Amino acid sequence: MSPTARPKNDNFLRALLRQPVDYTPVWLMRQAGRYLPEYNETRRRAGSFLQLCKNPQMACEVTLQPLSRFELDAAILFSDILTVPDAMGLGLYFAEGEGPKFERPLREEWAIRDLTAPDPNVHLRYVMDAVAEIRRALHGSVPLIGFSGSPWTLACYMVEGGSGSPTDYRTVKTMLYDRPDLLHHILDVTTTAVIDYLNAQIASGAQAVMIFDSWGGVLSHAAYREFSLTYMQRIVAGLTRVADGERVPSIVFTKGGGQWIESIADIGCDAVGLDWTTDLGDARRRIGDRVALQGNFDPMGMFAAPEKVAAEACRVLDSYAADPAEARTAGGHVFNLGHGISQFTPPDTVKILVDTVHSHSRRASAQG
Amino acid sequence: MSPTARPKNDNFLRALLRQPVDYTPVWLMRQAGRYLPEYNETRRRAGSFLQLCKNPQMACEVTLQPLSRFELDAAILFSDILTVPDAMGLGLYFAEGEGPKFERPLREEWAIRDLTAPDPNVHLRYVMDAVAEIRRALHGSVPLIGFSGSPWTLACYMVEGGSGSPTDYRTVKTMLYDRPDLLHHILDVTTTAVIDYLNAQIASGAQAVMIFDSWGGVLSHAAYREFSLTYMQRIVAGLTRVADGERVPSIVFTKGGGQWIESIADIGCDAVGLDWTTDLGDARRRIGDRVALQGNFDPMGMFAAPEKVAAEACRVLDSYAADPAEARTAGGHVFNLGHGISQFTPPDTVKILVDTVHSHSRRASAQG
Numbered sequence: 246m247s248p249t250a251r252p253k254n255d256n257f258l259r260a261l262l263r264q265p266v267d268y269t270p271v272w273l274m275r276q277a278g279r280y281l282p283e284y285n286e287t288r289r290r291a292g293s294f295l296q297l298c299k300n301p302q303m304a305c306e307v308t309l310q311p312l313s314r315f316e317l318d319a320a321i322l323f324s325d326i327l328t329v330p331d332a333m334g335l336g337l338y339f340a341e342g343e344g345p346k347f348e349r350p351l352r353e354e355w356a357i358r359d360l361t362a363p364d365p366n367v368h369l370r371y372v373m374d375a376v377a378e379i380r381r382a383l384h385g386s387v388p389l390i391g392f393s394g395s396p397w398t399l400a401c402y403m404v405e406g407g408s409g410s411p412t413d414y415r416t417v418k419t420m421l422y423d424r425p426d427l428l429h430h431i432l433d434v435t436t437t438a439v440i441d442y443l444n445a446q447i448a449s450g451a452q453a454v455m456i457f458d459s460w461g462g463v464l465s466h467a468a469y470r471e472f473s474l475t476y477m478q479r480i481v482a483g484l485t486r487v488a489d490g491e492r493v494p495s496i497v498f499t500k501g502g503g504q505w506i507e508s509i510a511d512i513g514c515d516a517v518g519l520d521w522t523t524d525l526g527d528a529r530r531r532i533g534d535r536v537a538l539q540g541n542f543d544p545m546g547m548f549a550a551p552e553k554v555a556a557e558a559c560r561v562l563d564s565y566a567a568d569p570a571e572a573r574t575a576g577g578h579v580f581n582l583g584h585g586i587s588q589f590t591p592p593d594t595v596k597i598l599v600d601t602v603h604s605h606s607r608r609a610s611a612q613g
Numbered sequence: 614m615s616p617t618a619r620p621k622n623d624n625f626l627r628a629l630l631r632q633p634v635d636y637t638p639v640w641l642m643r644q645a646g647r648y649l650p651e652y653n654e655t656r657r658r659a660g661s662f663l664q665l666c667k668n669p670q671m672a673c674e675v676t677l678q679p680l681s682r683f684e685l686d687a688a689i690l691f692s693d694i695l696t697v698p699d700a701m702g703l704g705l706y707f708a709e710g711e712g713p714k715f716e717r718p719l720r721e722e723w724a725i726r727d728l729t730a731p732d733p734n735v736h737l738r739y740v741m742d743a744v745a746e747i748r749r750a751l752h753g754s755v756p757l758i759g760f761s762g763s764p765w766t767l768a769c770y771m772v773e774g775g776s777g778s779p780t781d782y783r784t785v786k787t788m789l790y791d792r793p794d795l796l797h798h799i800l801d802v803t804t805t806a807v808i809d810y811l812n813a814q815i816a817s818g819a820q821a822v823m824i825f826d827s828w829g830g831v832l833s834h835a836a837y838r839e840f841s842l843t844y845m846q847r848i849v850a851g852l853t854r855v856a857d858g859e860r861v862p863s864i865v866f867t868k869g870g871g872q873w874i875e876s877i878a879d880i881g882c883d884a885v886g887l888d889w890t891t892d893l894g895d896a897r898r899r900i901g902d903r904v905a906l907q908g909n910f911d912p913m914g915m916f917a918a919p920e921k922v923a924a925e926a927c928r929v930l931d932s933y934a935a936d937p938a939e940a941r942t943a944g945g946h947v948f949n950l951g952h953g954i955s956q957f958t959p960p961d962t963v964k965i966l967v968d969t970v971h972s973h974s975r976r977a978s979a980q981g
Binding site for chain 1: 781782831833834835836837909913914916921951957
């Protein structure tokens with residue numbers, strides 16, 4: 246690979262590895278998205294969301310859009326969370342104005358037994374091409390994050406046939422309680438698929454990877470361990486740890502998983518993502534400093550007046566510090582939203598947020 | 614009041630007060646509801662859900678329906694969570710196939726400043742009549758639970774104009790971050806209204822009360838304390854503690870509040886409700902035995918085969934015990950679902966659940 250392995254701005258990677266940083270790095274979940282008019286314009290040209298995902302040049306274009314507006318410290322591959330089940334043959338589609346759906350939800354035992362992990366370099370070639378294209382286009386400016394859904398989260402969509410939240414995950418949870426053997430088989434195959442998929446992204450140029458366990462929080466304490474966390478642990482253990490001589494850090498994010506962060510920190514990942522319900526300082530006290538933390542500004546806090554947004558960003562930054570004198574430059578915290586940015590967010594507010602994170606963490610460090 | 618103060622089966626009240634019980638008592642959130650054909654029949658006769666709520670005789674009828682099918686250890690007033698805002702003049706209505714809505718959502722500053730707490734004995738007379746009617750009809754068999762939504766949860770509906778979840782609570786959260794003074798005013802008036810409402814229910818015959826903070830879990834750690842918990846603390850402090858010479862225990866339930874149970878236990882309530890994401894044993898270790906715990910079977914676990922449902926019920930019961938030899942008859946645990954029962958639940962499964970809770974907790978006690 247031609248690009249240099251270590252980006253010019255590597256604060257994001259250093260923060261994840263708990264190494265000293267110049268300031269607290271920031272990126273935003275779903276930073277390339279519908280709140281940006283230029284994104285909507287590219288999507289229109291692509292024809293549909295799925296065509297946008299499957300076109301490496303256009304995926305690269307939208308990945309870079311937020312970076313030219315804001316001083317973000319990382320890029321994240323623009324793609325859909327459901328590319329893996331789509332490559333498994335479930336037939337992903339998007340009905341206008343609705344969430345993702347599958348033509349062939351996974352419910353019959355024969356179909357579950359037939360499930361196989363796709364070869365990412367064949368069936369998900371378009372993703373790998375996008376990763377390589379984005380990495381080249383970044384010119385070593387900031388690191389590129391690859392990602393995947395967690396096996397449990399993917400299984401929710403696969404079994405429900407779309408988002409499970411309107412039906413309280415009734416179908417997949419009935420399988421969980423009634424036929425755990427079938428669900429475990431789905432999770433087992435999907436885990437293999439996710440390991441291959443993330444390692445192929447790393448081989449194509451991803452410099453960090455994130456696992457989105459968006460629906461882990463709907464599980465009971467016991468079921469979370471058995472049906473989600475175990476499989477994420479297998480993924481983390483199976484990931485390529487060093488590429489081009491550089492460590493490739495991993496971030497694990499269970500939305501609604503604030504009660505379980507000690508267990509998440511134990512699976513071997515480098516960082517734990519937190520939604521906005523968990524206090525960063527409490528999390529640090531509970532986990533210790535064995536992993537970095539990523540988060541956790543409430544995305545619905547982005548609609549307040551600029552000075553209120555800035556004040557809340559400072560509060561989140563300060564909540565991470567063990568004491569007021571602690572330098573932000575110690576690393577260990579990546580600022581982010583606690584969930585994806587809302588499509589209604591004013592882009593000007595994003596600029597205020599990003600700039601406040603940088604200026605406040607530099608200032609706090611200078612004072613510290 | 615003519616009925617005897619202490620019901621014949623008072624296991625529920627004793628468990629809440631951490632006094633010895635004969636077995637672990639059980640009731641189910643939304644136990645009078647759409648999963649029962651006889652409920653649907655009464656609702657049809659009433660004309661609409663709201664007419665059913667506002668008719669004390671019919672509200673009494675549906676409250677008692679699950680008790681004649683299952684060996685439940687408590688009755689809960691059949692009513693809607695939004696009766697208080699309706700009595701404040703917001704105009705509650707139900708569009709067919711949709712959730713509750715308000716004709717006049719609370720968004721303008723003048724309307725917020727105009728808000729006043731209704732007199733429950735005038736504007737919510739139908740609720741008090743239902744409480745008295747149910748209490749009479751129970752003939753001292755099991756205790757009657759009164760309830761209210763928490764101020765934050767009611768404010769979500771009042772400001773959003775209906776359920777906030779489709780829009781991620783954007784309107785009410787924008788008020789929270791941008792105009793906290795306005796939101797605090799709504800919460801302040803609503804808190805007074807809820808205290809009056811619950812005390813009127815107690816005066817009419819309710820023998821325990823529960824505060825449903827259904828949407829507390831969508832708040833950040835900091836906002837939860839400031840905008841939900843503080844107001845619930847004021848309510849608990851303002852409740853009538855003794856009626857007819859008997860203690861009236863209070864239960865506080867924040868759905869999605871598993872991270873905050875230590876703080877909830879500190880507000881002076883007798884019991885903390887837990888959704889299914891929190892392990893009962895962990896909760897007990899964190900809180901100590903200063904409050905009782907209520908919960909926490911996953912409502913989506915009710916669709917499995919009967920033997921799986923029974924096994925999961927035993928697992929939940931066993932998770933409460935500090936060690937296997939501990940007698941269930943020590944009190945401190947009220948078995949419930951972690952959220953309202955689904956309308957699709959087979960009634961036969963409810964019978965299995967209730968009977969298993971009783972038989973398993975008697976058996977474990979006999980062994981202990």
